[in-house]
Amino acid sequence: MLVSDLQTELALHAHDPSNGEISAAQWLAFIASAARDARSSGWLIRLEDDESITIAASTYEYNVPASFAYIYQMFVEETINGSAVYVHEVPRHHWDIRVNGSVPVFTFSTITELTPDKHLKIVGQQRPTIHSATGTTIDAGMESFLRERALYFGFRYIGAGLSELARWRQELSRQSWVMSEALLRRHPQEFRQLPNALEVPGRG
Numbered sequence: 393m394l395v396s397d398l399q400t401e402l403a404l405h406a407h408d409p410s411n412g413e414i415s416a417a418q419w420l421a422f423i424a425s426a427a428r429d430a431r432s433s434g435w436l437i438r439l440e441d442d443e444s445i446t447i448a449a450s451t452y453e454y455n456v457p458a459s460f461a462y463i464y465q466m467f468v469e470e471t472i473n474g475s476a477v478y479v480h481e482v483p484r485h486h487w488d489i490r491v492n493g494s495v496p497v498f499t500f501s502t503i504t505e506l507t508p509d510k511h512l513k514i515v516g517q518q519r520p521t522i523h524s525a526t527g528t529t530i531d532a533g534m535e536s537f538l539r540e541r542a543l544y545f546g547f548r549y550i551g552a553g554l555s556e557l558a559r560w561r562q563e564l565s566r567q568s569w570v571m572s573e574a575l576l577r578r579h580p581q582e583f584r585q586l587p588n589a590l591e592v593p594g595r596g
Contacts, residue, residue, distance in 0.1 A: 393535050394526070394530070395423060398419075399420065399423070402539065403419065406550075414546050416526070419546065420526065422545035422549075423523055423542045425541075425545055426537065426572070427522050427523065429541055429572075429576075430537060430541075433576055434585070435534070435537075435583050436517040437520055437532075438586075439460065439517060441513045442457045442459065442460070443514075445512040445514065446509065446511055447508050447509065447511065448508060450503070451503070452499060453492065453498065453499050454498045456496040456498060456514075457514060460516045461517055461519050461595040462517045463514060463515075463589060464586045464588070464590075466487060467515070468506060468507065468510060468513075469510040476511070482506075482512070483505065486500055486502055486504075486505055487500050488501070489592055489593065490593070516586075517586060533583060537576060537579070540569075540571040540575060541569075543565075543568040544568035546565075547561045547562070547564045548562075551564075
């Protein structure tokens, strides 16, 4: 689902398909606020891999890719039948995560497992995306939470006042809050910190 698809869905739920009361830009801001709530509540997104690190000779330190909040595993590239594969895991006691000049880095105690000019595959987790553009894709598994929390923000925004319509919107805001909180509490184990995963300093 794209952010633009969620914006359309939100406008329909708010009985405002023409965005006369809440603009698309405002819905985008509410979606971003909802993602920040998920981040602060510990919601994590699993990354399949990152293969951007190229091993250099006699090098014991590499920057942690920017997308990671937690690191779970590390594999070194091998070539089998002419194809690059990642089947050999770098032993956990060979590496650690530290900070060098405020930058999180992988530090290796030994480089015996590392082959120069090969790549490292990093497996871990990231925080939910804070969306700032309508063409980006919603993190898989977060669609329902973002919808309900953004509806809470939206109904709260247009529900000021004492009129019957305002009270109805205030009740819808309350219902969306309750539903989003329930989704936050029940989010599956796959969105929680993996066992033995290492926190990246400043990103956890």
